[in-house]
Amino acid sequence: MGFRWYGEGNDTVSLDQIRQIPGVDTVVWSLHHKAAGEAWDQAEIDEQVARITGLSDDARARGVTRRLDAEVVESVNVHESIKLGRTVLGRSRDEAIENYRTTIRRLGRAGVKVVCYNFMPVFDWLRTDLWHPLPDGSTALFYEQAVVERMTPESLIAEMEAGAGGLTLPGWEPERLASFAELRAAYEGVTHEDMYAAYRYFLEAVIPVCEEHDVKLGVHPDDPPFDIFGWPRVVSTKADLARVLDLHPSPYHGLTLCLGSFSANPGHDAVDAVRTFMDRIHFTHVRNIKHFGNGDFTEVGHRACEGDVDTTGIMRAYAEAGYTGYVRPDHGRHLWDENTTNRPRPGYGLYDRALGAQYLLGAWDAFRYAGPPGA
Structure with missing residues (x-):
């Protein structure tokens, strides 16, 4: 079980808090100041890994002994020149790929086992309201189809920047949007x-380096899983996932199967996707959303009955298969003081993701130790 962390000084959640969440062993991290297409420095990688896996003098003085690992990176962003196949933003495709290969080598030396990335053009994930009120008084990320249809990309950029509360939003990096x-x-x-x-x-250029340095790549589905503003998205449907996996046979090429992103299309069956692609899922995000029938959806608590994603069935499928990859709770609601005095990065507060981890682990335990159906 992992928990995403954005780094010291860039997150309202601390490593001390993550360490106290039962069952969480892995910190899912990145060097968020690195631009897409830039090679990561070995010294910076090693420093961040040491920060995550080590214990401060203060923690030791308080009797803390529990340690975390840093085996999953989310994300090493793919430069737009790679997606376009030609020079753009002042960088050629082959230069950007060589920097990606260098980064993979350095992450492998630091003990990283899985790298998440996406292949979405221009924009990463998209929502129209980062603090949408829910009936229980919490807030959550919300997507309103009619708003997207009448917005321009420029107005959407302004909305996202205004709602970020001064924190960086992965996929909406200022240097790219500029x-x-x-x-x-x-x-x-x-x-x-x-x-x-x-x-x-x-x-074809990157996977041989992954194999050499024992680092698996997991592509994240498009979020939401359909074309935006006419730009082609290619990791949206079940057929897309199958085609993407067919692009290279190596087991080091696989999925970061985000079931919330995938399920933003109400016609998608998350449990079926898990069972279909199990042997190529290196990392998975499990979260819940509720659809409204008009293209709108909101994110809700991780418990299956809160929304339309069968999170319990997802964990059953993983447990029955003896899944050995990485999982994390995904976007959580903003609870309690997070809506007022300690506002986090949208979707990435402490409390609801910690609750989500416990729900997912509870389902895993129930099915893992019960054995297969009928046993």
Whole structure:
């Protein structure tokens, strides 16, 4: 079980707090100040790993002995030149790929086992309200289809920046958004087939390095799983996931199967996806959403009955298969003082993700030790 952490000085949640969540062993981290296409420095990687896996003098003085590992990175972002297959934003595809290969080598030396990434053009995840009120008084991320249909990309960028509360939003990095006009022009006329071809080129260059340094790559599904503003998304449907996996046969090429992102399309069956792709799922995010029938959806608590994602069935599928990869609770509601005095990064507060971890672990334990159906 993992827990995403954005780093010292960049997160309202501390490592001390994560260490106190029962069952959480892995800190899911990144070097968030690194721009897409830039090689990560070995010294910075080692420093962050040491910070996560070590104990401060203060913690030792308080009798703390429990340690965390740093085996999962989310994310090493893919430069737009790689997705487009040509030079953009001042960097060529091959230069960006070589920097990615260098980063994988250095992460492998530091003991990292899985790297999450995505292949979404221009924008990463998208919501229209970062603090949408729920009936219980909490707030959560919300997607309203009609708002997206009437918004321009430029107005959406402004909304996201305003709602971030001064914290960085992965996938909405300022240096990338500052060059939005260039990116928008670069993607004109780009097709899904163009994206798949560029994706194959990337994998053929990077996967051999992953195999050499024992680092698995897990691609994150598109969020939400359909085209946005006419830009082609290629990791949206079950058929897309199968096609992406067919781009390279190596077991080091796999999925970060985010069941919340995948389930944002109400026609998708999350449990079926888990059972279908089990042997290629290196990392998984489990969260719940509720659909409203008009394209809108909101994120809710992790308990299955709170929304439309069968989180219990998902954990049953993992338990019955003896899954040995990594899992984390995903976007949580903002609870209690997080809506007032200690506002976190949207979706990444402490309390609801900690509650989610316990719910997921409880389901895992119940099914793992009960044995298969009928046993």
